[in-house]
Amino acid sequence: MTRNNLSWKIGGEAGFGIKSAGVMLGKIFMRSGYEIFDYTEYPSLIRGGHNTFQLMVDPNKANSVSQSVDILVALNQESIDGYLVELSHSGLVLYDQAKAKLSARQAAKYKIEGLALPLSDLAKDSGGGLMRNVVALGATLALVGQNLSIANGVIKENFKRKGSTVVNNNLKALKSGFDYIKKNYQGNFFCQLPKLPAKDNILISANESLALGALVGGLNFYVAYPMTPSSSILHYLASVAEKTGIVVKHAEDEIAVINMALGAAHVGARAMVATSGGGFSLMTESLGLAGITETPIVMVNVQRPGPATGLPTWTEQGDLQFMLRAAQGEFPRIILAPGDAQESFDLAAQALNLAEIYQTPVIILSDKLIAEGSTTVQKFKSNTIRVNRGKLLTQTQLNKIKNYNRYQITGDGISPRALPGMRGGVYIANSDEHNPLGFSDEGGDNRHQQVDKRWAKLETLAKKLPPPIIYGNPKAKNTVVIWGSTKGVVLDVYHQLSQKQQRKIKIMQVQYIWPLADKFITEVLNKSRKVLLIENNSNASLGQLIAQETGFKIKNKLLKYDGRPFFREEIFSILDKF
């Protein structure tokens, strides 16, 4: 059989090494020239519970997952019973014959092929029963016509930290799975994924990309409290803190997190915090504090389905309205929503600049799908990004100012900023309404002036705002409106459409959620014959925002809120007829 792409899934209990096997396979294919997108489903447990890891392998950019799976590696019975339905016709289920059973009747019913392997025995023979996942990797590689040269390298790198015995055992396990297929496999599934020219890619999650983007952008102070699915930002930054010379602090709670970051930002650090909705809820009062004190801060909310604890390890885009409204009172904020790893990298660096230029909080709204899933992207380049600290004064500039007014009324709303430690720059950053000097002032006129001054910053920004991104045929009359992680699946499916269908469609991705490019959006929507809004939530929150700002009510909506992302099939069936 010939094929050039693969949807591979491995399932088993938490603790079976599901994810680590998947990530290694992803790296192997990346180094063989393929593009990767991966997706994990796991309950909020450390042991037991069912985990799956799905890997999309494609010669072209892959940004989403399909429902159908070509190879299912089942490390337990549950993986067979629960996921057999997902196998594509003539797909293969490779299972551990010691732990699971597949009847011929079952196989026939789903028109799939079963392959019982002695995964447990082969793992034990290689040095440990835990290595069933690696045996399965070896078997997979043999089934899709790969050799072990790249895989051996990945295994070595992956287990290096654990010592040479572990490395060697895993190499043995890999080979035993590989050899077993070579020697014994007589089924129909075998295919040959061609070797492709190597690319200069990396395999990375949006969380790690965001962290790297922030590092490029000059981040030097990061505080967080662990919360899925934001924690890998903390883990990554903590792992490179010493090397990069930044402070990474795991604080006692999210209220401490944001206030520590604000303290650092106030004295001149480039500070960022990240959390999920629950932690963000705890930070809201301080979000307003950043607003009124005009302190630059980047706050990342990696969404998961709420409310409260919700579905801790699943995905959703349910917090957009919350980000728009969080905290009492009225103040400018900037909200950015990256759609994938590359955008997370770019926007994180940009967010640090925006926070400092506009002296106001910048929120990055991400979600579990991209935050925890890895994808191949071209190696990031740092040279396109410049650190811009806006109206931050130098001592020389400050020396020329007679009576320094931190909250001076200015045309663009942005006032020159001195830092503690500068001569002649002493001021009070005040959570009470204040006059230009910073002192508490409850006068009505002063209040008007300061509120207007703060809002003016947003008007200044609105003039420079990049418009939403248009993909597909810009002249098409049918418009699909998206934001955040739905970008991946919508673009992937768009590329699967017939050329005729592609010509009919344009896609508008709103990356700057706030301030919203209302004029641009109004024009696009008014010129469209059909508009479809796709959101991973139940309330069409971007739709609500667009209606509020433009008066345009998008009636045609595709919403999903079961904790799962949109699968390609679900979008295809809609766009194919759109």
Add this chain to the structure above:
Amino acid sequence: MTEQDFITQQKPTWCPGCGNHAMWIALRQALAELNLKSENILMVFGIGCSGNGANFFKTNVWHSLHGRTVPTAVGAKLANKNLTVLAIAGDGDGYGEGMGHLVHAIRGNANVTYIVHDNKVYGLTTGQAAPTAEQGYRSKSTPAGIIEEATNPIALALAAGGSFVARGFAGQAKHLKELFKAAILHRGFSLVDVFQPCITFNKINTFKWYFDRLYNLDQDKNYNQQNLRQAFQQSTVWGKKIPYGIFYQNKRTTYGDNLPQLQGQALVKRPLKTRNIKQLLTEFS
């Protein structure tokens, strides 16, 4: 610098006779005697009558939210270790809303001075019982007398591992000034709980009430500030006699000392430019 250099043009809004005035003066004197410059001091205030002091000190000031002085001060100190950083809170502020932060700041021992105005009431919100109010204290929010026992910030700070734990009294201005100086000079997290009579709402814990009870540990030749057991013992003395002064102090390393990346220049003094991440990308290739 003289203490006058630390005064802004803002007229204090505290009630005449309030203990806050004496604390204000003592702290200004302490800063002046330590030869500190306004621009090198950051004072982080909470919300309350105590917090209103934010407007009256001519230093860098961050007027924070209710309860949040401590983490803010810690963050600022880590980012710019050249600054002398003080957190100034009320007892509702610091031991109610922000109690958790205290314990954790003590664990980390960042070099921050934490001064708490202990008036046993919520002054600014018209006199409700604070966590330090004595059991049975009647206030608008506890008309039948507060059921909870008073929190004991000294014992708590000692138990948490505090490296500098002290109690002052607004009625002993000179001692208070010296206490503030010692706390600021201490390398590590210092807690100074200051009895600060609220003459408007607290009719029980008045200046006289304290004068009748207080005895000074600092004048006791047999008292050893390095003896934790003794400190614990004194921290639980309450009633007819109440101790004040430095209960305990040790030389533990600070949070910043333990971060290799904070050695050398202060974080915010380093040039801030685009970071090259080429090396970091290898682990993802």
